Amino acid sequence: MKRNIVIAAVTAAALIGGGTATALAVTGGDGGGPTARHADARLSDQEVRDDEARDDDSGRDDDPRPSATEVTAPQAIAAALEHTPGTAVSAELDDEDDTGEVTWQVDVLSGGDARHSVRVDPHSGRVLGAQAEREDDTAQLRAALKGTSVTAAEAAKAVAGKGTVTSVDLDEEGRTTSWELETRASGGAEQDWHVDPHTGKVTADRADDSNDPDDD
Known part of the structure; x- marks a missing residue:
């Protein structure tokens, strides 16, 4: 009897949480041992925006003094x-x-x-x-x-x-x-x-x- 066991919960967690995760599909049957397949879940749009914001903040000038030339x-x-x-x-x-x-x-x-x-x-x-x-x-x-x-x-x-x-x-x-x-x-x-x-x-x-x- 052929058995296909897919750990769907792992894949679902990867899709919901964002980031990259590995879903392991174990296949039993004619070919012997189990094989592993990888499914990469993309970062969510919000996480991409957060990363870009952090990159922008890293170069921000913290000098509180305003430019003297704005109002002469x-x-x-x-x-x-x-x-x-x-x-x-x-x-x-x-x-x-x-x-x-x-x-x-x-x-x-x-x-x-x-x-x-x-x-x-x-x-x-x-x-x-x-x-x-x-x-x-x-x-x-x-x-x-x-x-x-x-x-x-x-x-x-x-x-x-x-x-x-x-x-x-x-x-x-x-x-x-x-x-x-x-x-x-x-x-x-x-x-x-x-x-x-x-x-x-x-x-x-x-x-x-x-x-x-x-x-x-």
Whole structure:
């Protein structure tokens, strides 16, 4: 009597669970000993997607700092002034709140002695909030701005070709008032600049070149 015994349960498990399994079919009869046949079950579509997702995650950059170029300094200033009308006296990419979150911090002089710090999202340009500030130099800044024609945003645009502008600030403490700006090159090198608030003339801060051997 010919007997065909197939372990169907193994094959079914392979098809249900995904992965690769071996189904053993034992055949008795004329030819003597049992023979083994292999049935390979394919990975399910979901498992393939999971494997691809794991591969994608392996190369992901975990650096929490966003790109500084997504919203430029002039764009951040424009967003801040739309939310809080006035005169921008500084803008800086700030990550000093110990949360790892980087935002544009734009200081705006509004009516009277009012001064506000406006936070702008560096990805979308959306204003995240604003709060009133009390600073001793508010009146001094107002006095320094009298008669000037170059705004903080215009100063940032003037040096945009030098690198990514990461900060712009009105310096009224020196012999002459100027906009001070910092740029970061694609290689990470930083450079400070001065922009004349009357003429828009750009000059490099030579103090940054003090270690340059060509200066000797």
